[in-house]
Amino acid sequence: MFIFDKFDVMPSGLIDTIIPYLDDHDNLNGINYRKAVFIFISNTAATEIQHQTISFLHEGKERDSIQLKDMEVLVTKAAANLKAILVNIIRIKIVCFKSGNYKLLIVNFLHSDSFYHIDVLLRYMITAYIPFLPLERKHVRQCIKDYLLLKKYYTSYGDIPEEKVREIAEQLHYFPEEEQLFSTTGCKRVPSKTCYIMEED
Structure with a gap:
């Protein structure tokens, strides 16, 4: 492949x-x-x-x-x-x-x-x-959780506070402007935004 x-x-x-x-x-x-x-x-x-x-x-x-x-x-x-x-x-x-x-x-x-x-x-x-559809907020939240575990900020999904996931997710941009349904960059900016928030703590 x-x-x-x-x-x-x-x-x-x-x-x-x-x-x-x-x-x-x-x-x-x-x-x-x-x-x-x-x-x-x-x-x-x-x-x-x-x-x-x-x-x-x-x-x-x-x-x-x-x-x-x-x-x-x-x-x-x-x-x-x-x-x-x-x-x-x-x-x-x-x-x-x-x-x-x-x-x-x-x-x-x-x-x-x-x-x-x-x-x-x-x-x-x-x-x-194969058309790839835009990612919704729930997909972004899953990306954030995966990255938090990958970088060993937490040891399991159950340990990750939903408030922390929301805080990181709010650092990203969404569209359309009125409804804010889909991430404009998918999960591409999740690593940088996650590190930014976690380093602040």
């Missing part, structure tokens, strides 16, 4: 070095890469996914009940828009799993509106798009 985070900001030269491994070769330098799993994480279509998640919430549909099929139209629309821009791309080749010969390219759509290296994905086999 190969994971490429922030694929949209990777230098094109670096992308070029992995292209041979995406091609359908029996082997490359004596190694068969046809059964490898490639995961490309990007930031495309985030705004749409965030808006749709909030819309579902207003309709009474909880985040945990949102399914992939609920977001597929957004993913399809994003792919269609990108295809229109990339006029040199003749077609998108969608390939399903095949025994003994497959590649899985997963695109995580998060917080931006561009995917600079989409042509790489469009030229090769795309098996699935």
Whole structure:
């Protein structure tokens, strides 16, 4: 398994070095890469996914009940828009799993509106798009508890005061502005905010 985070900001030269491994070769330098799993994480279509998640919430549909099929139209629309821009791309080749010969390219759509290296994905086999939904406060609180245990501030989940977790969680920013439902940065800033609060004590 190969994971490429922030694929949209990777230098094109670096992308070029992995292209041979995406091609359908029996082997490359004596190694068969046809059964490898490639995961490309990007930031495309985030705004749409965030808006749709909030819309579902207003309709009474909880985040945990949102399914992939609920977001597929957004993913399809994003792919269609990108295809229109990339006029040199003749077609998108969608390939399903095949025994003994497959590649899985997963695109995580998060917080931006561009995917600079989409042509790489469009030229090769795309098996699935996985949209990551924004994190709610309860997810952030769990991240905080996990980090407190990791850094040995406490020895078990039961020892962690909920008031301390709330204090750390309030150091983060949330959206939309009126409702403050989702973390703007997920759990990325939990370590720094946790250390800041714990060092004050």
